[in-house]
Amino acid sequence: MAFSAQLINLMAALLLLIAFAMLSQRRIRSLIFLFAWQGLVLAANSVIVAHSTGQGHLYYSAFLTLLLKVIVLPVILLWLIRRLNVQWDVETLINIPTTMLVGIVLVVFAFNLALPITQLAGTITRSTLGIAIAIVLLSFLMMLTRRKAVPQVIGFLAMENGLFFAATSATYGMPMVVELGIALDVLVGVLILGIFFFQVRGAFDSLDLRHMEKLKED
Amino acid sequence: MLGYIESFAYQLAQTLIVILIAPLMLGWVNQCRAWLQNKSGAGVLQPYRVLAKLFQKDVVLAHGASPLFRSAPYIQFGCMILVASIVPVIETNLLFAPAADVIALVGIFALARIFSALAAMDVGTAFGSLGARREMLVASLSEPALLMVFFTPLLIVQSSSLNTIVDTLAHREFAIYPSLAFAAVAFVMVLLAENARIPIDNPATHLELTMIHEALILEYSGRHLALIEWATAIKLTVYCALGIALFMPWGMAQAGQWQGVPVAVLVLAVKLTLAGAGLALLETVSAKMRIFRAPEFLGMAFLLGVLGMLTYLLLGA
Numbered sequence: 148m149a150f151s152a153q154l155i156n157l158m159a160a161l162l163l164l165i166a167f168a169m170l171s172q173r174r175i176r177s178l179i180f181l182f183a184w185q186g187l188v189l190a191a192n193s194v195i196v197a198h199s200t201g202q203g204h205l206y207y208s209a210f211l212t213l214l215l216k217v218i219v220l221p222v223i224l225l226w227l228i229r230r231l232n233v234q235w236d237v238e239t240l241i242n243i244p245t246t247m248l249v250g251i252v253l254v255v256f257a258f259n260l261a262l263p264i265t266q267l268a269g270t271i272t273r274s275t276l277g278i279a280i281a282i283v284l285l286s287f288l289m290m291l292t293r294r295k296a297v298p299q300v301i302g303f304l305a306m307e308n309g310l311f312f313a314a315t316s317a318t319y320g321m322p323m324v325v326e327l328g329i330a331l332d333v334l335v336g337v338l339i340l341g342i343f344f345f346q347v348r349g350a351f352d353s354l355d356l357r358h359m360e361k362l363k364e365d
Numbered sequence: 366m367l368g369y370i371e372s373f374a375y376q377l378a379q380t381l382i383v384i385l386i387a388p389l390m391l392g393w394v395n396q397c398r399a400w401l402q403n404k405s406g407a408g409v410l411q412p413y414r415v416l417a418k419l420f421q422k423d424v425v426l427a428h429g430a431s432p433l434f435r436s437a438p439y440i441q442f443g444c445m446i447l448v449a450s451i452v453p454v455i456e457t458n459l460l461f462a463p464a465a466d467v468i469a470l471v472g473i474f475a476l477a478r479i480f481s482a483l484a485a486m487d488v489g490t491a492f493g494s495l496g497a498r499r500e501m502l503v504a505s506l507s508e509p510a511l512l513m514v515f516f517t518p519l520l521i522v523q524s525s526s527l528n529t530i531v532d533t534l535a536h537r538e539f540a541i542y543p544s545l546a547f548a549a550v551a552f553v554m555v556l557l558a559e560n561a562r563i564p565i566d567n568p569a570t571h572l573e574l575t576m577i578h579e580a581l582i583l584e585y586s587g588r589h590l591a592l593i594e595w596a597t598a599i600k601l602t603v604y605c606a607l608g609i610a611l612f613m614p615w616g617m618a619q620a621g622q623w624q625g626v627p628v629a630v631l632v633l634a635v636k637l638t639l640a641g642a643g644l645a646l647l648e649t650v651s652a653k654m655r656i657f658r659a660p661e662f663l664g665m666a667f668l669l670g671v672l673g674m675l676t677y678l679l680l681g682a
Contacts, residue, residue, distance in 0.1 A: 163676065244661055247665070
């Protein structure tokens with residue numbers, strides 16, 4: 148196997164590891180740092196893919212990832228949790244070992260799903276598609292098992308990371324316009340959700356989203 | 366015939382080396398821990414002094430201690446000698462190697478542990494049975510994790526014999542194996558749990574609320590205690606050697622090539638020194654966990670082992 152392919156595999160494995168670490172993380176602050184690490188590995192992966200395939204536009208998307216997901220978004224999120232004063236432990240709906248086991252089942256499912264595609268594809272990154280799908284599913288699981296608003300938003304962002312990774316591994320990244328659009332969407336999304344947090348807390352005195360299940364006033 | 370004598374000599378030398386340097390390894394880890402905590406420490410030779418002192422003392426036995434209680438230290442020590450003679454540390458031409466593969470290795474560790482737990486319950490003190498229960502709790506979780514860790518190199522090499530695994534991994538072309546990285550992290554977690562190191566158990570504690578391993582051996586004294594302490598040191602050394610053999614076997618002498626042996630000894634010394642320092646660092650930066658967090662910690666190790674296997678199956682690396 149070529150050395151760059153080995154490096155890409157290593158990055159993919161690291162991303163999977165970070166996804167599991169996020170799933171098991173109890174503190175919001177550490178969750179944000181893990182999210183930043185995920186962005187960093189993602190950017191490194193884009194650079195390696197760009198270098199080994201000669202796809203120039205991937206350098207831009209790597210730079211964009213670095214700027215947005217490693218610096219801007221974590222800074223915004225850190226500022227938010229400091230303002231909202233929610234740096235404490237997150238309670239999960241299911242306990243963490245069970246979540247982990249569900250995560251393993253999801254990974255097996257994703258790997259099986261990607262296997263036929265992997266065998267047909269001819270790209271250098273083909274074997275990482277299964278990991279990309281697994282990261283999307285794991286982030287989704289994280290959104291499902293968290294009660295508080297901030298971890299759910301981080302789960303959403305991690306899911307976007309997984310999709311970005313899937314695009315890189317399946318087709319060497321999306322066209323530049325699409326990537327710019329998504330980056331802007333994510334940025335604006337986080338800003339709006341940030342405002343939402345303050346509204347939710349103003350209305351319910353808590354960031355626990357269970358309160359939003361009650362539709363009637365009693 | 367000559368081949369037999371040669372591999373017997375290697376076998377004997379290697380087993381003796383592991384048994385004799387085990388207290389040194391323990392002393393080195395303790396010394397590093399002391400340095401990291403800004404203490405001067407007792408010196409790396411302290412475990413030898415402790416062993417010498419204990420061997421000179423008389424044995425005090427509890428009333429009603431059965432032969433099981435008296436034989437358990439010998440069984441534990443014997444198990445550890447067996448394990449020490451299976452794991453290749455310098456050279457892979459070992460006579461005993463066909464006797465047990467990595468899976469049997471887990472079984473031998475389990476045998477030693479079962480006898481220590483039984484002996485702890487034998488005299489009927491509260492601490493003994495408390496420690497035995499905790500030990501079995503940790504063991505029941507760390508054993509499947511350890512097996513999972515072994516499966517990844519097993520899949521890569523397509524063999525469960527430690528000699529073959531080390532031979533293949535040490536002398537192949539350089540390649541990054543993400544799956545082995547997962548397995549290595551899981552192995553370190555299992556190592557910490559199995560050797561009663563800090564996130565799970567504190568080897569220096571005598572506080573009844575937290576101790577696991579110390580509670581098992583509270584009733585022992587004299588040469589029995591010395592044998593158990595020595596067996597513990599061998600276990601730690603063998604675990605480090607196992608980690609080295611599976612995840613960084615470079616520099617080990619190839620079977621039948623005695624020219625590589627001096628280099629291999631030097632490399633082993635460097636690796637064990639680094640492993641001991643790393644272990645001390647890990648123990649210093651992490652805090653002792655509540656006992657009920659142990660399942661989570663070991664569940665994580667199990668998960669990493671499974672992930673390593675899955676990534677190997679998906680990525681082929």
